[in-house]
Amino acid sequence: MTFTRRSFLGVAAGAAAVAAVGSPIPALAANKPLTIGFSQVGAESEWRTANTASIKAAAKQAGVNLKFADAQQRQENQVKAIRSFIAQRVDVIAFSPVVETGWDTVLREAKAAKIPVILTDRAVKVSDPSLYVSFIGSDFVEEGRRAGRWLLEYDKQLGGKPLNIVELQGTVGSAPATDRKNGFAEVIAANPKLKIIRSQTGDFTRAKGKEVMEAFLKSEGKNINVLYAHNDDMAIGAIQAIEEAGLKPGKDIVIVSIDGVRGAFQAMVQGKLNVTVECNPLLGPTLMQTAQAVAAGKPVAKRVTIEEGVFPADVAAKVLPTRKY
Ligand code: GZL
Secondary structure (H helix, E strand, O other): OOOOOOOEEOOOOOOOOOEEOOOOOOOOOOOOOOEEEEEEOOOOOHHHHHHHHHHHHHHHHHOOEEEEEEOOOOHHHHHHHHHHHHHOOOOEEEEOOOOOOOOHHHHHHHHHOOOOEEEEOOOOOOOOHHHOOEEEOOOHHHHHHHHHHHHHHHHHHOOOOOEEEEEEEOOOOOHHHHHHHHHHHHHHOOOOOEEEEEEEEOOOOHHHHHHHHHHHHHHHHHHOOEEEEOOHHHHHHHHHHHHHOOOOEOOOEEEEEEEOOHHHHHHHHOOOOOEEEEOOOOOHHHHHHHHHHHHOOOOOOOEEOOOOOEEEHHHHHHHHHHOOO
């Protein structure tokens, strides 16, 4: 395997220990700042804005020379950016992969160039796990399960009413969309009265979330009891569509969402959203620490998960002032 002058073991954080032994990477000159090439998904949501801000602030704080590229949610732009980072001989490459597949070739090029790669936020499906040294991000399946558990509990309080659910999925092929869909479906399968009647991607954006919710309302109308949105931005777009249809979001249609961004807390305070499952975007400091450790050939965890909570509407007003994003 690669990237280190000596073997290192994956440590803690629920990660399987991974032994990686490989050819050395050039030692950093003592006083030369670390240079990281970072390819970001885009600027599609409040969550992404907070994630970018965290990475840039942490780089500044750590004295890291950050080369930042925004891919506008297109995989080909991320591949181009990674190739450019390789050509520039950066010390470490980090990126949030817009989708799970299609990375083997470019990551093999980084490996051949002996440049370590760190994944943040989203995971990849690759044939050789040594193509990246660490993945720092949330457990999206668990986030989907948490959304499902809240809805099971909510339905119990209704006395077990049948609930027709429409689902706004995230970007097709992305780890959060696939995993949040699977986690939610796995949990609500416990109650056959909970049925997903429509499911379509809103690409994690407010605009698309509104557009798809308009289509759901046109075809299903008052038949919809619940909206499950894979992120708050699509939920906020859908809230506009629900109001324009003359219905009350949060009451006529219960809304379950994920991210925990400020806009979601504000919607909950207004009684328009019922719960948001937190997905922490503040990954910057952990990324910088991991990159510095990798560059120094120190042991890093193969998988670093982030602690997260669930915020129902009844705590929103109290919690909102304490939110960091
Ligand atoms: C999750 C992240 C997702 C957010 C969306 O870690 O990849 O992408 O849930 C963002 O808001 O667009």
